[in-house]
Every structure is written in C-alpha cells, then in structure tokens.
Amino acid sequence: xSFTLEAGQVVGLMGDNGAGKSTLVxxxxxxxxxxxxxxxxxxxxxxxxxxxxxxxxGIEIVHQxxxxxxxxxxxxxxxxxxxLRRGIGPFRVLxxxxxxxxxxxxxxxxxxxxxxxxxxxxxxxxxxxxxxxxRTMLSEAKIVLMDEPTAAISVRQVAEVLNLIRELxxxxxxxxxxxxxMPDVFTVADRVIVMRRGRKVAxxxxxxxxxxxxxxLITGAIEQV
Numbered sequence: 001x002s003f004t005l006e007a008g009q010v011v012g013l014m015g016d017n018g019a020g021k022s023t024l025v026x027x028x029x030x031x032x033x034x035x036x037x038x039x040x041x042x043x044x045x046x047x048x049x050x051x052x053x054x055x056x057x058g059i060e061i062v063h064q065x066x067x068x069x070x071x072x073x074x075x076x077x078x079x080x081x082x083x084l085r086r087g088i089g090p091f092r093v094l095x096x097x098x099x100x101x102x103x104x105x106x107x108x109x110x111x112x113x114x115x116x117x118x119x120x121x122x123x124x125x126x127x128x129x130x131x132x133x134x135r136t137m138l139s140e141a142k143i144v145l146m147d148e149p150t151a152a153i154s155v156r157q158v159a160e161v162l163n164l165i166r167e168l169x170x171x172x173x174x175x176x177x178x179x180x181x182m183p184d185v186f187t188v189a190d191r192v193i194v195m196r197r198g199r200k201v202a203x204x205x206x207x208x209x210x211x212x213x214x215x216x217l218i219t220g221a222i223e224q225v
Contacts (some may be wrong), residue, residue: 001020001024001195001198001199001200002037002040002200003193003200004104005143005174005176005204006174006176007172007173008169008170008171008172008173008174009058009144009169009174009175009190009191010059010165010169010174010175010177010188010189010190010191011174011175011176011177011178011189011190011191011192011193012177012179012184012186012188012189012191012192012193012206013025013177013178013187013192013193013195013215014124014178014179014180014182014192014193014194015039015066015194015196015217015218016196016218016219017194017208018197019154019195019197019218020195020197020198020199021119021178021195021224022147022178023099023198024195025061025145025147025176025178027039027061028054028143028145028176029050029051029059029061029145030049030050030051030052030053030054030059031051033048033049038047038099041057041058041059041142041143049113052213055139057142058140058142058143059141059142059143059145060135060136060143060144061145061146061147062132062133062136062144062145062146062149063132063147064136064146064147064148064151066128066129066131066132067132067145068131068132069120070119070120070121071119071120071121071153071217072119072120073114073117073118074103074107074114074116074117074118074119074120074123074127074131074134075096075099075100075102075103075104075116075117075118076099077120077131077135078099078102078103078106078131078133078134078135078138079099079102079103079119079137079138082098082124082138083095084098084099084102089218090106092118098134099116099119099132100116101116102138103116103134104116106134106137106138107130109137109167109171110130110133110134110137110164110167111163111167112126112160112164113127114127114130114131114134117198124153124154124157124160125152125153125154125157125161126153126157126158126160126161127134127150127155127160127163128156129153129158129160129161129164130164133164133168136168136173141173142171142174143174143175143176144168144172144173144174144175144176144177145175145176145178146165146175146176147178148178148179148180149161149165149179150162150179150184151175151179151180151181152223158181158184162184162187162188165177166188169188182211182214182215183211185206185214186206186211189206190205190206191203191204191205191206192204192206192209192214194204194214194217196216196217196218196220201217201223201224201225202214202217202224202225204225213225
C-alpha cells in the first residue's frame with residue numbers, strides 16, 4: 001500500500017467493511033506499527049510508536065465517535081489534556097479566559113457557529129464535529145485524518161461538516177476522509193483511493209473518476225485501475 005498526500009488536498013479513502021481503511025489510518029496516527037515499509041513527512045522518514053508522537057509530527061485524527069466529553073463545554077473539550085494554566089510555581093489554576101478566547105477564535109476561523117461556553121451534550125452533530133476539528137488546530141496540524149465524519153447526522157449537518165473540511169483544506173492542511181458516503185467524497189475530495197481486502201485498487205483524481213466506477217472498484221466488479 002503506497003500513496004502520497006499533498007498540502008491543502010482532500011483525499012477520500014473508500015472501501016467496504018474490512019477493506020483495511022481504519023487499520024491504515026491507525027498506522028498513520030501512531031496507534032499501530034506497520035510490519036514493513038516506511039512513512040515520510042516533508043521528505044524525511046518518520047517512525048512513530050504512539051499517537052502522541054504522531055501529534056508531535058502534526059498528524060491529528062478525528063475519530064468516528066469524536067471522543068468528546070458531553071458534560072464539558074466546547075472550549076474545555078478543545079483543550080482536553082492540553083489545558084492552559086496561569087500562576088506562579090505550584091500556585092497555578094486553569095486559565096479559562098484564555099481557553100474560551102482561543103476556542104472562540106478557532107470556531108470563527110472554521111466559520112462555525114459553535115460557542116465556546118456551550119455544553120457538548122446540547123450540540124448538533126455538525127457542532128460536535130467543529131469541536132473535534134478544533135482540537136486539531138491547537139497543534140498546527142499538517143495532516144488531519146477523519147473517520148466517517150458524516151455518519152448518522154442530518155443533511156444540514158453534513159453540509160456543515162463538509163464546509164469544515166473545506167476550511168481545513170484552504171488552510172493548507174492535508175485531509176484524509178474515510179467515508180462510505182459517495183456524494184460527500186465527490187463533493188469535497190480532490191482524489192479518491194479505493195481499498196479492497198487490504199490492497200489499494202485505485203488512486204484517481206475525482207475529475208477522472210465517477211461514483212459508478214468507485215462502486216465497481218469497491219465491490220470487485222472492476223478489478224483494478
């Protein structure tokens with residue numbers, strides 16, 4: 001399995017259940033170690049054993065379940081595990097004012113209506129995605145991996161999420177979009193990679209492919225292109 005990512009490019013990663021999409025993404029995110037092969041970032045080989053190491057290289061992942069805390073605010077979720085503190089020596093407290101301000105700036109950059117002080121449990125699917133994506137912008141991500149971000153949300157919320165992906169792309173961030181939703185991939189992606197049984201069977205520009213061709217590649221009606 002070999003493929004490249006360019007800055008400011010959205011790549012749709014498609015395939016049936018068990019095709020190997022999630023395993024591939026978890027290797028890129030540092031959750032799994034590949035048994036062979038290499039990964040390069042900006043031309044330099046990188047080796048990662050833990051997700052924190054991937055984050056240090058500017059690789060972030062937005063999981064399908066989003067991994068948010070429903071009882072916390074949007075700002076608290078954005079800074080979860082990376083909370084800002086103020087004070088001197090051992091006398092340090094959480095710097096809520098700065099975290100609320102920075103979270104608000106991030107949501108504004110994403111053109112999202114999400115408000116920093118709102119509780120996540122009161123949010124729509126699109127707003128929850130904005131919070132999860134907001135986390136990636138704290139570390140100046142170079143690559144964002146998104147696992148089924150539009151699954152189980154309304155049509156209006158799907159449009160919100162696709163706009164968030166466009167915002168990441170416009171900021172020069174490479175996005176890998178795992179999805180079963182053909183319309184979403186053909187709406188927002190620049191390229192589509194199709195996997196079947198752990199192998200890459202296609203890597204094409206959206207302009208040179210079609211939903212019918214991708215469906216055939218996923219099912220095996222078309223062997224490989």
